[in-house]
Amino acid sequence: MILDGKAPTGQVDTSWDRYREEMKLVNPSNKRKYKIIVVGSGLAGGAGAASLGELGYNVDCFCYQDSPRRAHSIAAQGGINAAKNYPSDGDSIYRLFYDTVKGGDFRSREADVWRLAQVSNNIIDQCVAQGIPFARDYAGYLDNRSFGGAQVSRTFYARGQTGQQLLLGAYSALSRQIKNKTVTMHPRTEMLDLVVVDGVAKGITVRNLMTGEIESHWGDAVILATGGYVNVFNLSTNAMGSSVTAIWKAVKKGAYIANPCYTQIHPTCIPVHGEHQSKLTLMSESLRNDGRIWVPKNAADCEKHPSEIPEEDRDYYLERKYPSYGNLAPRDISSRSAKEACDDGRGVGEGKRGVFLDFEEAIKRVGKKTIQERYGNLFDMYEKITDENGYERPMRIYPAPHYNMGGLWVDYECQSNIPGLFVLGEANFSVHGANRLGASALMQGLADGYFVIPYTIAPYLASIRNPGAVKEDHPEFKKSVEGVETQIDKLLAIKGKKTVSELHKQLGNIMWENVGMARNDASLKNALKLIPELRDEFWNNVNVPGSGKDLNQQLENAGRLADFLEFAEVLTEDALNREESCGGHFRTEHQTDEGEAMRDDENFSYVAAWEFKGVGVKPELHKEPLKFERVKLAVRSYK
Amino acid sequence: MDLTLHVWRQKGPQDKGKLETYPAKNVSPDMSFLEMLDEVNDGLIKSGKDPIAFDHDCREGICGMCSQVINGRPHGKQEKTTVCQLHMRQYNDGDEIFIEPWRAKAFPIQKDLIVDRSSLDVIMQAGGYTSCHTGGVDDANAMLIPKPTADYAMDAAECIGCGACIAACPNSSAMLFTSAKVAQLAALPQGKPEARKRVLAMTQAILDEGFGNCTNHYECEAACPKGISVKFIAKLNREYLKTMIPTSTDA
Numbered sequence A: 001m002i003l004d005g006k007a008p009t010g011q012v013d014t015s016w017d018r019y020r021e022e023m024k025l026v027n028p029s030n031k032r033k034y035k036i037i038v039v040g041s042g043l044a045g046g047a048g049a050a051s052l053g054e055l056g057y058n059v060d061c062f063c064y065q066d067s068p069r070r071a072h073s074i075a076a077q078g079g080i081n082a083a084k085n086y087p088s089d090g091d092s093i094y095r096l097f098y099d100t101v102k103g104g105d106f107r108s109r110e111a112d113v114w115r116l117a118q119v120s121n122n123i124i125d126q127c128v129a130q131g132i133p134f135a136r137d138y139a140g141y142l143d144n145r146s147f148g149g150a151q152v153s154r155t156f157y158a159r160g161q162t163g164q165q166l167l168l169g170a171y172s173a174l175s176r177q178i179k180n181k182t183v184t185m186h187p188r189t190e191m192l193d194l195v196v197v198d199g200v201a202k203g204i205t206v207r208n209l210m211t212g213e214i215e216s217h218w219g220d221a222v223i224l225a226t227g228g229y230v231n232v233f234n235l236s237t238n239a240m241g242s243s244v245t246a247i248w249k250a251v252k253k254g255a256y257i258a259n260p261c262y263t264q265i266h267p268t269c270i271p272v273h274g275e276h277q278s279k280l281t282l283m284s285e286s287l288r289n290d291g292r293i294w295v296p297k298n299a300a301d302c303e304k305h306p307s308e309i310p311e312e313d314r315d316y317y318l319e320r321k322y323p324s325y326g327n328l329a330p331r332d333i334s335s336r337s338a339k340e341a342c343d344d345g346r347g348v349g350e351g352k353r354g355v356f357l358d359f360e361e362a363i364k365r366v367g368k369k370t371i372q373e374r375y376g377n378l379f380d381m382y383e384k385i386t387d388e389n390g391y392e393r394p395m396r397i398y399p400a401p402h403y404n405m406g407g408l409w410v411d412y413e414c415q416s417n418i419p420g421l422f423v424l425g426e427a428n429f430s431v432h433g434a435n436r437l438g439a440s441a442l443m444q445g446l447a448d449g450y451f452v453i454p455y456t457i458a459p460y461l462a463s464i465r466n467p468g469a470v471k472e473d474h475p476e477f478k479k480s481v482e483g484v485e486t487q488i489d490k491l492l493a494i495k496g497k498k499t500v501s502e503l504h505k506q507l508g509n510i511m512w513e514n515v516g517m518a519r520n521d522a523s524l525k526n527a528l529k530l531i532p533e534l535r536d537e538f539w540n541n542v543n544v545p546g547s548g549k550d551l552n553q554q555l556e557n558a559g560r561l562a563d564f565l566e567f568a569e570v571l572t573e574d575a576l577n578r579e580e581s582c583g584g585h586f587r588t589e590h591q592t593d594e595g596e597a598m599r600d601d602e603n604f605s606y607v608a609a610w611e612f613k614g615v616g617v618k619p620e621l622h623k624e625p626l627k628f629e630r631v632k633l634a635v636r637s638y639k
Numbered sequence B: 001m002d003l004t005l006h007v008w009r010q011k012g013p014q015d016k017g018k019l020e021t022y023p024a025k026n027v028s029p030d031m032s033f034l035e036m037l038d039e040v041n042d043g044l045i046k047s048g049k050d051p052i053a054f055d056h057d058c059r060e061g062i063c064g065m066c067s068q069v070i071n072g073r074p075h076g077k078q079e080k081t082t083v084c085q086l087h088m089r090q091y092n093d094g095d096e097i098f099i100e101p102w103r104a105k106a107f108p109i110q111k112d113l114i115v116d117r118s119s120l121d122v123i124m125q126a127g128g129y130t131s132c133h134t135g136g137v138d139d140a141n142a143m144l145i146p147k148p149t150a151d152y153a154m155d156a157a158e159c160i161g162c163g164a165c166i167a168a169c170p171n172s173s174a175m176l177f178t179s180a181k182v183a184q185l186a187a188l189p190q191g192k193p194e195a196r197k198r199v200l201a202m203t204q205a206i207l208d209e210g211f212g213n214c215t216n217h218y219e220c221e222a223a224c225p226k227g228i229s230v231k232f233i234a235k236l237n238r239e240y241l242k243t244m245i246p247t248s249t250d251a
Ligand SMILES: Cc1cc2nc3c(=O)[nH]c(=O)nc-3n(C[C@H](O)[C@H](O)[C@H](O)COP(=O)(O)OP(=O)(O)OC[C@H]3O[C@@H](n4cnc5c(N)ncnc54)[C@H](O)[C@@H]3O)c2cc1C
Pocket: A039, A040, A041, A042, A043, A044, A045, A046, A062, A063, A064, A065, A068, A070, A071, A072, A073, A074, A075, A076, A077, A078, A079, A080, A081, A162, A163, A189, A190, A191, A192, A225, A226, A227, A228, A237, A238, A239, A243, A245, A246, A282, A284, A402, A403, A424, A425, A426, A427, A438, A439, A440, A441, A442, A443, A445
């Protein structure tokens, strides 16, 4: 089937304005007749729930943590982009739009990206009005820094805790609505099914994580803003509870998952050590403003203390290969270059899987105090984890799974192919193409939540004749509850030998080795053989202790892993299908002589949206062709 | 290294709970404290026992979810460090470690090391915001904010809402937590219009939620993993006093 993203036709630059002028509205006094379910309280869900509540809708918001303030958006460090052009360095909406499309390797929908760039400026205004203490200069103006893939300074930041501050802003707006009773918050509640009635999303089934109770909630529309799925690699920069579960349950009810193979491996994370590691820690990309990345030129020097390696024996490989962007080359390119250097035997640290991120020159240039002011908390975190002082010797970093550009397929209105199901933030696929630029996920989350969904949900709601007509007494809800209960009973009954975390590690290894930074036909086919085997082992040999009737964290993890084990196969199928290299998806068969990604626009300039056909059954591919009218398709070059 | 753990086990909110002892063997100094507990839990599961329930999520020291009192100190012995960022190199072979939940009337224990901290959300709901609408606000640079003011607000805004301050306080006072938000917003021009209303509502919520009074022990600051300063409590008190002075609109 050919999918239609329903982007407004005509000039891209005015598409969002025209959309808003022409869209159907819900009259203010009618808004309270509608109930909207928002799953997720991160930037996307938190901002969306607060804004919809403020408009007068009845909102029920869900998260699995004990407070909405703890969604994983909290962990974002570096910053948020906007086209304000405060530094007058040549930025504009067009440039942010262009950088995003190009950064995504020309695999995103133009109109969606334009809208993102356009509303980016409103976000900064909104955040300042909320009292978010962004960095400022002595004159009192907002300060900016640079991020990868851009030649302007358009990133706003709050020390090394930008995500925390933005989320607390959204959380405060949400708290205000909870107080006003327009939003009802359900923390420690995990969505375990989407309820679809006659092809339309009408509610969700959840588990109360404290009591184990399974219950359903109806809504006239369901919004998923449930974050990222890269814990499919087990070790990643995501939170321990981040999972594919919410969107996977929607996929199993008919929602299409788009470009699941577009996963982002972040170049600057603290390398893995030992066998027991439970997660990987990011060192913000902003560090690349001042840090220089290098490895020894000679493999023989790798064991030496970095200070013993003279300047001429160091390979500043990003500066060498990409002189105009240097250390600020986009993430996919930086990550692959690090892998190449290590594959070449020139890595440093444990297992020679690391490269240096060196601040010596920056400290000489601006002084330790300034570096401390800019990144102090990151240096502290680095020291706590590695026991090394980043001011005194270069940090060691290595790429790690971080983000997914893929997600549920949505049209221009952020509506999935299931009417009434909307998807926001990292959980959808919309704007980042095959690679996301730094500081653009926070922008997208808040854009979707504050400035897109409050508009784009209205036409759908206005089309519902009878709000609240379908409630929990509908047989589909009962069926959904029974389905969830059956799965829980099944998991608890296995009583096998392996723990959930052992099996998750195994899945992570399969995915990282075969579907990681570099993929090829053989590795992908290997993964497609190993994943179902591991899934079988899981369903026969996992040990989930305890009962379903109270707080049971092992059961929570088991359910999430069960979903990853199904989803991993679709991700891999997508990677196998996409016989080109683009952005974060690197097929070793498709590269230039210099090792750069080689796109195939003729055959793959489309969004791959997969329809679930059963566990272990090959999913069906639907295509949304991508049209480029405002930008010219070009080879992405950062040289 | 080999360690002996004494862990608070409590089946549910109504259960009395008690300390149980478990060995933790072959602990690597590079492990985080929670990774050490993960291993202990895998061992418990394999021997047919119930694993220890504890809150955690980001494991980067920022979400504020992890919450354990280790040898009597919230978040353990390393200064300005959450449990999830605490590493085992801080301990020695043969150490005995006591692990307990946050203890405060306003934080009822749910299971093992997990407590209910929703009272903190209630304090925030009382007034921890500026009442701006989505959209329709000024340009971000329309109001200049001197760097020292922005820095002061940021120092306060770094609070991760973990509740260690309350767990450390002999009175279980939520003063440091509340003052951080009050001070952040009172310092900024955007927060000033509602400063009066905010400090009154938030301090009232503290009382309603069953937190104790602040009697200046300053244990909170010592326990705070983000180093939030008690100077913000002084700021809150000043803001509170200001509300007693009639304003021109009170006539
Ligand atoms: C360490 C790190 C640093 C980053 N730094 C930056 C940066 O500097 N700049 C930038 O632009 N981006 C950054 N990113 C990316 C960015 O933070 C995320 O993409 C973005 O915050 C995601 O927001 P979200 O609202 O989509 O999801 P999240 O914030 O992850 O929120 C997901 C929500 O869904 C809920 N949820 C999930 N599943 C369920 C379920 N089944 N049932 C109920 N609730 C559920 C969760 O409880 C949570 O409330 C970073 C990411 C990481 C991991």
